[in-house]
Amino acid sequence: MEQRDPLTAGYVTHMDLRVRVLLNAGRLPEANALFDEVVNRTPPGTDRWVHAAILVHRATMAWRLGRIPLALELAAEGWLDFDPETTDHPAAAQTLSTLGYLLEGMGHRHGALDILRKAMKIARRANGPDALAQCLQRLGGTLNFRAASGPAAAAPAIFAEAKGYLAEGLTLHTVDDHVHRGLLGAYSRSLAGVGELEHAEKVARQVLDLALEAKDHWGKAVGNWVLAVVCRERGELVAARTLASRSVASAQVINDTSLVLRFSLDLADICTELDDSVGEAAALRYSVAAGTRANESLQEGLGQALEQRLLAVQAQQAKVAAEEAAARDPLTGLANRLGLERAAALLLESTASRGRVPWLVLVDVDWFKGVNDDAGHAAGDAALREIAQLLRRECRTDDLVARWAGDEFVVLLGDNGSGSPSTDHEVGPTVAERIRAAVDGHDWSMVLGTARRPTVSIGVAAGPAKLDQLFAAADMALYRAKRHGRNRVEVEPLVHEITETMSGN
Known part of the structure; x- marks a missing residue:
C-alpha cells in the first residue's frame, strides 16, 4: 500500500516511513531488517527528482544504521546527473536538504551548510510547503548546533538566524508530524539561545508530550536537551544534570552519534559546574565513546567501500576477460x-x-x-x-x-x-x-x-x-x-x- 509522504513530495511505501519510525523509536534491529526489504524497491511512476529524493532519504537511514558504504552508494546514485540550478521541483529541494543533513553527520560541515541554504532557496522557488518546512527545519537545526558548539560571542546571532527560519517553518501547513516535531524542537533551542527561556521551556515540553505520544526517542532527546539548557541558564544545575542525562540516554537509544556527542558535552559542562567529577567523567566517556564509534564506523565503512571497489574492479576485469575470450579463437589464439x-x-x-x-x-x-x-x-x-x-x-x-x-x-x-x-x-x-x-x-x-x-x-x-x-x-x-x-x-x-x-x- 502507498501513501503520499511530504518527505519526498511524492509516493513512498509505508515501509519507508516505518523504517524511520522504528529508528526514532530505538528499535534498531527491526529497522535494519525492514530496511533490507525496502532499500531496492522504488515506487513505480516516480520522476527523476522524486526518485533522487527517495534514494538520498534512504542513504540517511543507512547512515544511521551504520551501513556506511551503502549510505555513500545511495547518496551518490541519488545525486547522479542532479543539477539543482535548473529546477524548481520540490523533490530537488528535499534531495539537497537530505544530502546536507548527511554531510553534516559525516563531518563535512562547511559543505553541508552551503547545500542546506541552496535547498531552502529551491524550496522557496518551488512553492512547496512540505519541502520548505523540512528544509527550514534542517537548516535551523544545523545552525543551532553551530551556535552551541562555536564561540560564545557569535552564538546569539546564529541562534537568532535559526529562530527566524524555524518560526517560518512552523507557519507552514505540513502533514508530516516528524517534521513538525523537528521544527518545534529546534525552535525551542533557538529560543533558549536568544534568552527567551520561558517560551523555550513551554515549546520544549510540548515537544516532549508529542514525542511520548509518538514513541519518538529523537523528540525526547531534543526536548530534554532544551529543558536542560533552560535549567542551566536559570542556575538549576541539579535538574539540568538530570534532564541532560535523559537526553543523552535517548540519543544513545536511537544510535544518533551527533546528538550523543553534543548532549554529552553539555552534560559534562553541567557536571563541572556542580563539581561532580564522577558525572563529568561519565559524560566525557559518553562523548569519547560516541566519537570513537563515529570514527570506527567511518573506518569500517571505508574498508567495506574499498572491498566493494575491489570486487567491482575484479568483476570488470572478469567481464573484459570474458569479452576478449568471446572474440578469440580457442584453437589458434587468433581473433575469431x-x-x-x-x-x-x-x-x-x-x-x-x-x-x-x-x-x-x-x-x-x-x-x-x-x-x-x-x-x-x-x-x-x-x-x-x-x-x-x-x-x-x-x-x-x-x-x-x-x-x-x-x-x-x-x-x-x-x-x-x-x-x-x-x-x-x-x-x-x-x-x-x-x-x-x-x-x-x-x-x-x-x-x-x-x-x-x-x-x-x-x-x-x-x-x-x-x-x-x-x-x-x-x-x-x-x-x-x-x-x-x-x-x-x-x-x-x-x-x-x-x-x-x-x-x-
Missing part, C-alpha cells in the same frame, strides 16, 4: 570472426585517415579435409595452429589476423610499411606471397608425418571500403586461386574500381 568484426572498423578508419589503402588477405588451406582424413583431426588441429603461427610471423604486430571459420583465415592490413601511399598497391600481394611461401616451405614432418603437406590459396583485395565489401572482393580472388590450381595468390582490382565498373563509369 566476432573479434575481427569488432576491430575492423577502427583499423579501416585509422588507415583511411592516414591516406593509406587497407588490404584484406583471405587465406584458405588447400585439401584440408584430406589432411584430417590422412593424419587425423588432432594432427589437423595442430596444422591449423602451425599456420596461425606462420601468419603471425609474416604479418606486423598491428595487423589484424583472424581465423574466420574452419580452415579459412583473414588478415586485415592497415597502414603497412614505411613506404609512401604510392606503394600501397604492392603491400597486400607482397604479404600474401610471403604467407603462401611460408606455408609451402614449412617442415610439416613433425606435425603430419608422411601425410599430405598443406598449402594455401589466397585472395587479396584492397580499397577504401567496409569489411564486407573487402571480404566479398577477396573471396572472388580466392575462388580464382582455387580454380587456377591452388597454392597461389590472386589479386582482385581495387574495390572502388569494381564499384565504378558495376555502375558503368
